[in-house]
Amino acid sequence: MLKYKPLFLSLFFSFFLITAGWSQVSKSQGLTTRHYQLIEAPTGPEKWDAWRNELRAWKDSTLRHLNYKDENYRNPDFKWASNAYSTFFLMANEKTLYDRNGNFDIRACLRKYEDEYGGVDVVVLWPTYPQLGFDDRTQFDFYRNLPGGINGLKKLSAELHAMGKKLMIAYNPWDNIARKQGIRDEDELLKMVKEVGADGVYLDTISIVDGFFDDLQKAKKGAIFQSEIPINPEALNLVHQSWLEVGWNEKYKNLEFGEVPHLVRNRWLEQKHMIYRLSRFSHEQSTLIQNAWVNGCGLVIWENVFGTVNPLNPRDKYYYKAILPVLRQYTPFFTEGEWTPLFPIKLNRVFASEWKLGTKTLWTVINRQEQGTVGKLFEQEYVKGMRYFDLISGAEILTTLEEGKVSIYADFKPKAIAGILGIPEDECSPEFYAFLKKQAVEFEKADFSTAFALPAHTLKPVNATEKYKVSLIPKEMSRIPVSADSVNMTFAFRQRECGFYPIGNYVDYSYSQTRNEITTGKVSLRLQPFAMDKKLVTNAQFAIFLKASGYKPEHPENFLKHWKDGKPSKGLENHPVTYVDLHDARAYAKWAKKRLPTEAEWQWAAQNGQEATAYPWGNALDSTLVNTGQWSATTPVTQFEKGKTKTGLYDMSGNVWQMTESERTDGYNDYCILRGGAWYINRASEWYADQGAQKTNFGAKYLLTWPGLDRCATVGFRCVADME
Structure with missing residues (x-):
């Protein structure tokens, strides 16, 4: 029996306090909460002696009140946690993480960050958000779906250890998918830490897991927690590392930019507790770097922020590179010295x-x-x-x-x-x-420039098909009337931290934009004549393709996972094919002498051309005309007769997301844009990917990692062909 309450209940309570706007300041009368995470100093130097004396007295009183023992910092098993001054947040889809065969190449990936930022101590490997929630895979499945599965992660962990670095597995408490499937989060976490040989758990959106620390030691001796958010003083002996990000609490966000640098509370209470400073979307971070320096804190290295790229400016990079070696070399000053x-x-x-x-x-x-x-x-x-x-x-x-x-x-x-x-x-x-x-x-050789440059998003060229004559259009396709002149369309997407791509006035994601707000961009272009499949490509059609072409994917992981014995499951022949990636879809389209539609072609067809309807059937959502969560899976591709477009296209909203020929790269991320929405809906968290049936102008950014992860239960495709 576990000696602690179920993990998800504990986390839910902690997460509720955070998301409900509670803060430690709400208990301002309490000794441990007298000061917030950044302790403001008087602006006048003549008051500093008294201020320091008050803080020393408060520190002593607080630690006595907590009956604080620092045994978990004095324990040699955990000493590494106080000396690890840089955490590298590594998106699992980062292009440099893989060699040309799709295997991990962590040394090549780290080379740039080691050279430009002064070294990496801890790697937080992150494969989940913003992809989590497109289907019902759990956060733990996302790790297992990486190259080589658990064995691949075990090798990655061993290679990092050989380089003198640590690996953290991330935990997303807001994800309830495993729990809905009867799987306990704590069991999965402990199992993964043990099997992979990870050095701890990164706590996303929470600061502590009550009662879990001792069990973590059974999985891996010396494993720790690293929290995304600041911890309560009561948790200091259980959480060795935590983040402190600018503007985390709106009421206090301006403190960071005061003239007099502020004291980091938890670093003051326990100098061996590692605080990492960052501002994930800021293009200029000198203030935070300076604050880290005067508080003896570490830094987060994070250029690829969930798919939005934000490299530091040259001056900030240099100071990362300059101070991190000093922090490591002289760590006893910062952990044991008289401050x-x-x-x-x-x-x-x-x-x-x-x-x-x-x-x-x-x-x-x-x-x-x-x-x-x-x-x-x-x-x-x-x-x-x-x-x-x-x-x-x-x-x-x-x-x-x-x-x-x-x-x-x-x-x-x-x-x-x-x-x-x-x-x-x-x-x-x-x-x-x-x-x-x-x-x-x-x-x-330092460059002290503060200029920054965001990477360009390069669109992969679209290969045209052989042009069909109108009289020879295949019967399974509809001719889509196009304007002789340029057309104007509005593309829409939800504001998520993964961003989108430069469109209209939109450049990159930042805190100045409202999360989850629908953002639009104007597109003007000329469409060439084309025809589109009336139906999504089905399991039966894909089976014919496999038999006729002999196609076999280079990486077969999760390929047609929903089939049995290499064939579509009985009764699902006329359902859309899923568990295929962009390469698989392109292979089918090429065999069929077609291609995938561009975003503009897809939307023009879905919105009934110039009419620009919000849905294929009109301007109002009608759940009787679309698969948007009423069923527990896909539906036959011709089920919704009244949900068609005027040109006879089925399922241009709902059922499954549809890949478009929109593959882009920003040098860090490869991604494509999905259209149409899908049947799957899980309302447990706002952090999940876009779900349910969508309007005709809506697109979702889909980060591409490798086929075993990209293949998904809710993503399919249809084809188009060019016409004379």
């Missing part, structure tokens, strides 16, 4: 933390201004043989001696970061100088 936040600095708009450890002192310094600054930073009592170096630039610091005090001077670039180390001369080892030299080389 003085807002150490007094003499230069205007320059701030610092002081970290003392043994005979050495380290100051993490930031220049808040978008302009350079020169002058005296601070003074120290003279100690014979003490030298001062900037660990960022690799240079020795200019100092002067007067009346027994050493003055340390600075010459900072705009928004500069410095790491000044006071070190006795007899401790300046060859290894120390080698580290400085490496930092100096990076500093000399």
